[in-house]
Amino acid sequence: MPNWANIDTVLLDMDGTLLDLHFDNHFWLEVVPNAYAKKHQMSIDDARKEMANKYEAVQGQLQWYCLDYWQAELQLPIMELKREIQHLISIREDAIVFLHALKKAGKKLILLTNAHRDSLSLKVELTELDKYLDTLISTHDYGVSKEQQRLWQQVEADLQFDKSRTLFVDDSAAVLASAKEFGIGHLLAVANPDSKQPMRLLSGYENITDYRDILPV
Incomplete structure (x- = not known):
């Protein structure tokens, strides 16, 4: 369970984290x-x-x-x-509940995706994902992916979040490792990004299969 009292900002991946990776x-x-x-x-x-x-x-x-x-x-x-x-584009059922609970708890919600803007636009069009979030960021706007430290440096400079009080949720081990190297204080791995594939745990991180298990009180 994340220590929600120590978290102000939640950075969320899109594909496999909020949306079904299938x-x-x-x-x-x-x-x-x-x-x-x-x-x-x-x-x-x-x-x-x-x-x-x-x-x-x-x-x-x-x-x-x-x-x-x-x-x-x-x-x-x-x-x-x-x-x-x-x-086939769909929001994870547990994600909507999670986002509502985070918003009610006063957390700042930021989508941080490597998805191309055209792909992001299509998915927002079909899921209305944007209505649950404060900010939507495609790393293509910065010309560098989440796997690179330069991306984190630029995003932090633009958004002015406290990385020690930020939770980052993703389904990629490489991306989570990059966030960890940058110093993001709280990390969460999604172990079931594709609803049609078996669960796979990402070693070295707290793993989640249902956001409803970690809702802030």
């Missing part, structure tokens, strides 16, 4: 390889291998999250493909 996993692991295979008249297995290599080449960098990069790299209509499966 949409993104299905898109990048199924929809994109299938579209790539069709475009290049190759087998789906070969397309998956090629896509895996392309993903690995930019993992953790801003390009990994950049829809403009992937549209140019793959010559595929990325946003058009996303809209074809937009019915």
Whole structure:
């Protein structure tokens, strides 16, 4: 249980943290390889291998999250493909309760996502996620991802939060490690980001599978 008396600001990831990661996993692991295979008249297995290599080449960098990069790299209509499966975009059921409770407790709620602005806009359009939050930040506005210390330095300078009294929630071990290195005082890992996949604990962090277990009183 976080010590809510020592927390003023809550920084929240989006995909896998507030939203079900199933949409993104299905898109990048199924929809994109299938579209790539069709475009290049190759087998789906070969397309998956090629896509895996392309993903690995930019993992953790801003390009990994950049829809403009992937549209140019793959010559595929990325946003058009996303809209074809937009019915899979959904807020975690426990997240809404959590956000309401945090707001009632007077916490400042900030979305801090590596998602591209186009992806963020689509998800806000379909979920109205913005109505639960004070501020929505895409790291693309800063030109650097959450995996890099420069991002944290710029966000802290802009928002003027006290990092020792800030909770950061994410489902990525690499991102949580970056936040820890920067000195964010309270860290929470989401162990079940994809509703269609088994739970996996992130070692070295407090893990959560249901936000309703840690609501501030």
